[in-house]
Amino acid sequence: MIERGLLIVLSGPSGVGKGTVRKALFEQEDIKLQYSISATTRRPREGEVDGVDYFFKEREEFEHMIENKKLLEWAEYVGNYYGTPIDYVEETLASGKDVFLEIEVQGALQVKEAFPEGLFIFLAPPSLSELKSRIVNRGTETEDLINNRMRVAKEEIELMDAYDYVVENDKVENACARIQAIVTAEHCRRDRVSARYKRMLEVE
C-alpha cells in the first residue's frame, strides 16, 4: 500500500520572494516534491506544453470547473483565469508524491478551506526580525518610519495565523533548507507513521 503524499503550500506577502525560493527548491537534486501544475485560460506561449507548464483550458471549460468545485483555488488576472485542479493534486498525492504549491495569500486561504489537512508554510520577510534591532536602535530612525514598519509587521503576523509553519527568507538557501526540513519532519510525525504501521499489520 502506497502512503499518501502531503500537500505543501508555500505562501506569504507579495514581494517576499516565494517564486525565487520555489525555483531554488526545485533546482535541488534531492528534491522529491511534485510541483503543482495550474490550469489557465491564457494562450500557451511558445514552447509551453499542455500538462507540463499548464493545463490550458477554454473559458467555458474553466468556468465549468469552478461550478463543479474542481479547483482548490482560482483567481482572475488581467482577463485570464488561473487555478489549481483538484483532480491533478489528488491523483499525485494518491501516487505517494508530495505536491508543492506556491501561491498568493488569498489563494492559500482558499486551499486551506478546501484542503485543511495540507501543510501551510508562510514565507516571512527578514525585515520582521530586523525590526527588533531597528526598535532597539530607535535613535537612528524617524518615529514615523518605525511606526509604519510596526504596522506592516503586525499585519504580516496576523496573516500567519492560518499557517502551520513560518520560514524566514533571510537567505534563499536557508529558506529552502527549512522547507525541506519541514517536509522531512512531517513525514516522521507519529500519527502518520503509526497509522502506516497499523495499516501494515492489518495487511495480513
Place this chain on the structure above:
Amino acid sequence: MIERGLLIVLSGPSGVGKGTVRKALFEQEDIKLQYSISATTRRPREGEVDGVDYFFKEREEFEHMIENKKLLEWAEYVGNYYGTPIDYVEETLASGKDVFLEIEVQGALQVKEAFPEGLFIFLAPPSLSELKSRIVNRGTETEDLINNRMRVAKEEIELMDAYDYVVENDKVENACARIQAIVTAEHCRRDRVSARYKRMLEVE
C-alpha cells in the same frame, strides 16, 4: 529577549541504537544541541569531570533531589541512582539552547509527565518496515516466526503513542538527518514563531 530552547527526548525500545544515534548526532559539526548531563551516585571513573560527564552526587543528596522533585526522571541501576536534574535543563533552555536527552522508554514517560511541552522522538527499529515484505513473502518464514514478529511489532507501535515523532533507524546517518530536520522544523512552527514576533513587537 532570548527564545527559550526546546527539550528533545530521544527514546525507543532497547537495542534500537539510541546511544549510537546520539553519539553520531553529537559528532556532527553543525550540531547546536546541548546534551543533557545526568546526575548519578556512582563514583567518577578516571578522567570523568563533575558537571561535564555527570553531576556526581552522594546517595543522600540524590534522594533529597527525588523528594524535592528536582529530577525530570530517575532510575536505579545496579545499586546506583541516575537521573536528569531539572535545574540544569531549565537553565540551559532559558539560555536559548535546545537540550537533548537520550533515554530508556520508562524514563521518557517520566519526562513527558514532568515536561509535556518537550519534543518526544521514538527511534524505531527498521524491522518494523521490513515486516511488511516478510508478511508479503510469507512462504519463506515459519508461521510462528511471523506471529512472534507481529506481536513484537504491535507492542512497539503501542509504545509510540506517547511520542510526537517516529524516526526509523534504518541507517544511523539517516536517523541523524531526520532528527536534525525535526528540530529545524519545530523551530519554524507558527505558534512558536508568531509568539516570538508578538513578544518582539511588545518590546517597545
